[in-house]
Each structure stands twice: as structure tokens, then as C-alpha cells.
Amino acid sequence: EKDGYDYFMLKEIAEQPKAVADTLLGRIGTDGRLRLDEVRIPDQVLREVDKVVIIACGTSFHAAMIAKYAIEHWTRVPCEVELASEFRYRDPILDRQTLVITISQSGETMDTLMAQRHAREQGAKVLAICNTNGSTMPREADAVLYTHAGPEVAVASTKAFLTQLVACYLVALYLGQVRGTKWGDEITEVIEQLAAMPKQVEKVLDTMEPVRDLARSLRDATSVLFLGRHVGFPVALEGALKLKELAYMHAEGFAAGELKHGPIALIEDGLPVVVVVPSPRGRSVLHDKIVSNIQEIRARGAKTIVIAEEGDETVVPYADHLIRIPVTPVLLQPLVATVPLQVFACELATAKGHEVDQPRNLAKSVTVE
């Protein structure tokens, strides 16, 4: 069943190009427009949506955070993102013009399911993004967009996460298409690039050997920090979550802009800090700011592990370890930037002698509150 891999997690990481391709399959027409008829929410309803609220837990919540950047940029519809466990008990403001999106690999996570029920009771339309056919969330939702990651056995989510991102991009672009917002060269190009992502993910997987060496060399580290900005911020949170659950290490993800508001006090000699660097093209301000963040932490002794686009030379002088990822549009970068972090956590955990498929205290599907 593991197809020659030692762990399901390794197999599932390796399956990501296919999972991404399968999730795109049949959803981009030959004319470059999106085909999401399966969602079956009438275009008129989507045109009237005045707010999107995305609800999820854990890794799926990180996908939701990334979706917010994409939805607001491509559709100009305000988007809120909330942890399911917080949403339910907060008296959220929802109505018929709110599109609620739940994201869940299993479709059975109790907190997300309860949030979905609550949203429907308030009259909101609910679209479930889910990986498990016929599970409770898609059965109860008004509409479903399945991710086609295939069964995910390892407790830590990897390929499901990448396909959730793809589903979120598709929904965001589809909303833009239906509403006619920002439709033009930028979007046409993004759709083309999205179709090319399976190959880009493959490229990343082909260059992971140095990341494994690095992970093994950090076996005795007690703490690792992760920094990012914009869509790199949720990626940093995801990198930290993977390390916590698999390697049982203290790991924290931060928005790089928050460093000076507290976390920079944690930086000490030899502390490994992983930094996800946004593309130097597009929003170059963000890129320049993060380069100064890298300089700041390095000057205070951090061991910098920098994830940056191919061809980005500005980071070279400040990187103790440099991990290259392919050039992608700014919003799609999480699809490639997350992969090294999965490999890093998996290898570090294995080096520590932990069982990566079944981390202690965790269950694949959390069906209790």
C-alpha cells in the first residue's frame, strides 16, 4: 500500500503533483475559462454575494487564510476567515448574501460541521470544499467542490492541503469570472500558471535532498521559527504546525511584520529561522521588507533558512541555507513553498525516531469538540 515508501506521509508528499493535477482536471475549459457547473450555485446568487466567510480547522484553516488573499484580490468581495471552533460561539453576522465556505479533508470534523450547520440556519449559502466523497459536510452543504487528493492516510495533512489551495483558487477565480471583476490579462495568465502547477510542484520534489540533509542536521534543535508575509504568512504557520505535530518540537509561525512587536526577542545565537520570501516581481515592497527582516534576525544570531524563488539573488548574502522554489504568480506561491516545509518536518521527525504517520495524541479526523 505504501508503494515502496517507508511511510504514508512520504508517499502522500510525492503524490502531490498528481493530486494537484486531478483537482484541476476538467475544471479549466479549452477557452481558458473555468467550468465549475458541478458547484450548482446559480450565477445570479454568486453575483449577489457581498461577503465570503471561510471556516476550517488546523491545516485546512491555513488554506482558508491563503484563500482570503486570493478572493479579495481577484474578486474585490470582502472575505473573513475563522477557526471553526471560534466561529460557532461568537454570534457571527451572516445573511442570505453571505457565501460561507467550509474546508475539510475529512468532511467530518465536528467543529467545522457545527459551524456549517450554524451558517445554514442563519440563511447563508454554504459551499463545502472537501476531499471525502459522501461525508457529512458535503452531504449537508448547499454546494460542494471536491478536492481530488485521493485517500490521505497519514495523520498530518499534505496532499489534501495542496488540493484545498487549488480548490480555493478555482472558487476565487470562478467568482471573479461570474462577477466580471478584474477579468483580463492578469487572470488569463494566472489560470495558465495554475494549470502548470503540477509540474512546478514536481520540480520542487526533485530538489529536496539538501532539505533532508538540513533537517537531519537540526535534530537537536529545541525550537524553530517560521516567518512569512502575505500568503507566505499562512505557509509559515503551516510549516510550524507540521513540525509541532510530527517532530514534537517547539515551533512558531509569525507574520514577519510582527517581529519587532515581540517575537524578535526570541532570536538568539544559532536559532533556526525559516523565512518564506515572496516573489521579487509583483509586490516588490513585500520582498524588500522581508529581506530586511532576514538581515535583522541574522544580525542577532539566527541561523537563516531562506525559501526563495529561483533567480532571486538579493537573499543570497543573508541565507545560511537557501531553498529554491520555481517562479510562480505571487498568490500561487504557497503551492510550491509549502512542499519543502513538509519534507523538512517529516525528515526531522524521522531523524528523531518518531512515527510520522501516527503522531502521538492526534487523530486523523476529529469528530469530537
Ligand code: F6R
Ligand atoms: C494537520 C492536520 C489537522 C487537520 C484538521 C482539520 O496536519 O491534519 O490540523 O487539518 O484537523 O481536518 P479536516 O480538514 O479533516 O477538517
